[in-house]
Amino acid sequence: MEDLQTSHPVELLTFELGEHEYALDIMCVREIRGWAKATPLPHAPSFMRGVINLRGAVLPVMDLGERLGLPTRPHCDRNVIIVVSFEETMTGLLVDAVSDIIALPPDALQPPPDAANYGAQTVVKALTLIEDRMIRVLDLNNIVVLSQGEAA
Numbered sequence: 001m002e003d004l005q006t007s008h009p010v011e012l013l014t015f016e017l018g019e020h021e022y023a024l025d026i027m028c029v030r031e032i033r034g035w036a037k038a039t040p041l042p043h044a045p046s047f048m049r050g051v052i053n054l055r056g057a058v059l060p061v062m063d064l065g066e067r068l069g070l071p072t073r074p075h076c077d078r079n080v081i082i083v084v085s086f087e088e089t090m091t092g093l094l095v096d097a098v099s100d101i102i103a104l105p106p107d108a109l110q111p112p113p114d115a116a117n118y119g120a121q122t123v124v125k126a127l128t129l130i131e132d133r134m135i136r137v138l139d140l141n142n143i144v145v146l147s148q149g150e151a152a
Helices: 144-151
Strands: 010-017 020-025 029-034 048-054 057-063 080-086 089-095 097-104 124-130 133-138
Touching (some): 010 080, 010 089, 010 133
Parallel strands (some): 020 133, 057 089
Antiparallel strands (some): 010 097, 029 080, 048 057, 124 133
């Protein structure tokens, strides 16, 4: 949480998964691409859609909704892949649609309820309200890094 406690505005990319809104730190986002069919890999976790060619590099693509345990939804032309860079690793996150880029003061972000009380590791590092919309700010450390260990 220490990175959220700076005096500078926090810039977030917001996106949709089902009927919910999520966000990522814009500094982790490298690009946004239209959905492209991924080549599946054997023995990969079900949320890993496979790999795509990103300008000559192999990019793993994960269905972020499935990774978060959300109900399965059909893919459509509106789906996009958010390419993120985390700890020198590039990963594609399949989402329903990108919404907006927002800048918030750090005090607009609130910590989520303690997931340890529920016996789960949280993937949400902060919550914020924008015009009656609850937006969950995701922790890539608990999404991307853990999934790479599961895929190995």
